[in-house]
Amino acid sequence: MFELDMRSRKPIYEQLVDKMKELIMNEVIKPDEQLPSVRTLATQLTINPNTIQKAYRELETQGFIYSIKGKGNFVNPSTQIKDREKIETVKKELEKLIVEALYLGVKAEELVKLVHDLEAVKGGGENGD
Numbered sequence: 001m002f003e004l005d006m007r008s009r010k011p012i013y014e015q016l017v018d019k020m021k022e023l024i025m026n027e028v029i030k031p032d033e034q035l036p037s038v039r040t041l042a043t044q045l046t047i048n049p050n051t052i053q054k055a056y057r058e059l060e061t062q063g064f065i066y067s068i069k070g071k072g073n074f075v076n077p078s079t080q081i082k083d084r085e086k087i088e089t090v091k092k093e094l095e096k097l098i099v100e101a102l103y104l105g106v107k108a109e110e111l112v113k114l115v116h117d118l119e120a121v122k123g124g125g126e127n128g129d
Contacts, residue, residue: 004045012047016055017062024064024075031077035065 002019004012023029035041038056042049056073059065067073098111 004047013051013055013058016045016052017058020055020059021062021064029075031075033075034071035073035075037072 002023004015004019006012008015020029020035029035035056036044038049038052042052045052056065056067060067060073063078064076065073066076101111102108
């Protein structure tokens with residue numbers, strides 16, 4: 001499914017959360033699709049099942065997945081609504097940071113270049129937002 005960087009300073013469960021969110025947002029994993037069981041994923045990734053459980057709990061708290069007792073974990077179909085809300089929050093925070101950067105003397109061209117460089121590395125939204 002994906003690989004984790006065991007040498008990274010970022011905790012494994014956070015890496016797992018980020019990868020799962022990326023797969024969900026890019027619709028690699030579809031709404032209402034069942035996620036691998038904790039045991040299955042722990043075996044595939046050769047990590048402790050408690051780490052998987054912690055990541056799943058975090059994803060559920062953030063609204064990306066839901067669980068059904070005895071059935072497993074599934075992708076929450078309403079994440080697109082929450083994504084729009086999150087995007088608006090991020091845009092407002094970003095606006096404050098850009099204003100601060102400009103005030104501190106960072107040139108607009110540098111900020112634009114930074115955005116383009118980040119988009120090239122991470123990939124950007126395709127819906128024109």
